[in-house]
Amino acid sequence: MEDYVIRATAGDGAIRAFAAATTGLVEEARKRHGTLPTASAALGRVLTAAAMMGITLKGEDTLTLRIVGDGPLGAVVAVADASGAVRGYVQEPLIHLPSKAARKLDVGRAVGKNGMVYVTKDLGLKEPYTGSVPLVSGEIAEDLSYYFTVSEQIPTAVALGVIIETDNSVRAAGGFMVQLLPGAEEGTVEKLEENIQAMPPVSQLVDEGLSPEEILNKVLKGFEVTVHEKLPLKFYCGCSRERLEKILISLGKEELKSMLREQGQAELTCHFCADRYHFTKEDLERLLEEIK
Secondary structure: OOOEEEEEEEEEOEEEEEEOOOOHHHHHHHHHHHOOHHHHHHHHHHHHHHHHHHHOOOOOOOEEEEEOOOOOOOEEEEEEEEEEEEEEEEOOOOOOOEOOOOOEEOOHHHOOOOOOEEEEEEEOOOOOOEEEOOOOOOOOHHHHHHHHHHHHHOOOEEEEEEEEEOOEEEEEEEEEEEEOOOOOHHHHHHHHHHHHHOOOOOOHHHOOOOOOOHHHHOOOOOEEEEEEEEEEEOOOOOOOHHHHHHHHHHOHHHHHHHHHHHOEEEEEEEOOOOOOEEEOOOHHHHHHHHOO
């Protein structure tokens, strides 16, 4: 199945909903960063959430989702934009913590309970806006439900899932997000809660081949669902040699001279996509000239 995200409404506009299939996107991230299963699952959940949050953006806007806990993974970061481009990384990719439950990955322990969720929206204004809440479980979906309910005052149910194959590849990844808007009736709330409690894990539904539309139809059973937008998703990083040259120049003359003296060259790796850029002695000398 292709990777894409949809945005929908239901219940006469009282419900806003999103669903995404992200298997290819998460597998691309796993291959680039060489993540082990638990790190892959955590990164996959964050990439999927960012993709669903990104469909609400416009033009050049971007959204950065950071989960920073006290577990061994360190920070898990994803960036999404309005075009469906998503990129991300996990600080410590070589973390694998199997859970005592069969075939489960202990993402909560790997992320840690003490820490924060940060959501930064760069909407082209002078300053980006950042909202934050403490982590409640490290399971990411629960933490995001808490973020929306507390920081944005929108009661939200979030489900995120990733299934990892025995060869460490990503077999299935996806998620859904359902939000109650002001004016939702009590009956709407009860029906929605009933539906969500009856749902199997979302990763299982993606694994069974259900599309984002079919997943939302299950979550919103009994409601009339209207899909407003469908956006293809891809792992894409806008890093380039030119951009990294600017970073090297920003280090200043003394730092570049010290690099030339001690290493005679420089190699930079992009955090987000793990692409490597090599700068020779001649490259560094040229950048020094540009600073002058």
